[in-house]
Amino acid sequence: MLLHIPQVLSRDEVAALRTELAAHDWVDGVRTSGPQAAGLKHNLQFPADSPAFAGLSQRVADALARHPLFVSAVLPRHILPPMFNCYSGGGRYGNHVDNALQRDRFSGLQVRTDVSTTVFLSEPDEYAGGELIIEDTYGEHEVKLAAGDAIVYPATSLHRVEPVTEGARIAAFLWSQSWVRDAWQRKLLFDLDMNILKLRGQLGDSEEVLGLTSTYHNLLRQWSE
Structure with a gap:
């Protein structure tokens, strides 16, 4: 990226x-x-x-x-x-x-x-x-x-x-x-993070935004070393 x-x-x-x-x-x-x-x-x-x-x-x-x-x-x-x-x-x-x-x-x-x-x-x-x-x-x-x-x-x-x-x-x-060695994984996490921020600005801490935030952190937990 x-x-x-x-x-x-x-x-x-x-x-x-x-x-x-x-x-x-x-x-x-x-x-x-x-x-x-x-x-x-x-x-x-x-x-x-x-x-x-x-x-x-x-x-x-x-x-x-x-x-x-x-x-x-x-x-x-x-x-x-x-x-x-x-x-x-x-x-x-x-x-x-x-x-x-x-x-x-x-x-x-x-x-x-x-x-x-x-x-x-x-x-x-x-x-x-x-x-x-x-x-x-x-x-x-x-x-x-x-x-x-x-x-x-x-x-x-x-x-x-x-x-x-x-x-x-x-x-x-x-x-x-x-923390994430793979460049493609870092890009996916970055794109997800940016979209979560945009959605949070529009929807606040809705159930969907919290679900995506959970997905982000679980992916980071899975891919980090």
Whole structure:
């Protein structure tokens, strides 16, 4: 499931993050790549060993964790610390699939990456190019969102970032392990949850709405791990 989540961060939150990120040095993104990705990745990354990293990362993680659409779509069991990257001057990232297992740099816990998330921190008119291209069974999807908005998609997806030919594209990116491993099951639960919310707004806590809510939680109980 590919889902656009609006206003994860407010304009003020984006501006504060951008100001603090700009006050520190960035490093070559290849430093965080495996040997296969190293030849494809041409960007800068905010260093995780910076004293400022933990606080900035936590602000993005907290914003996602309190956004109801993110919680409903991802059903996060573990959110890996968000990181930050910057593409400019032709920077790009060729077609790749994210690593299936990653280690939380703070807790040391090894986490299965079920869902990828990008939170845009630059407005679309601040840079040319830089589209996130995500491939699935329905073809290619081009993503370029407003600052503060996020896109979530299965971490199994082949994806890339097109070259940035003008300006700079700054974003936060992260992975989550879901309580529900299967992407199709997560989509069914999300669709059911959204329809329950709509029906509840129309009918209140009617017998039918309560029955569907019960079905949702029983499916979640059946599919969660």
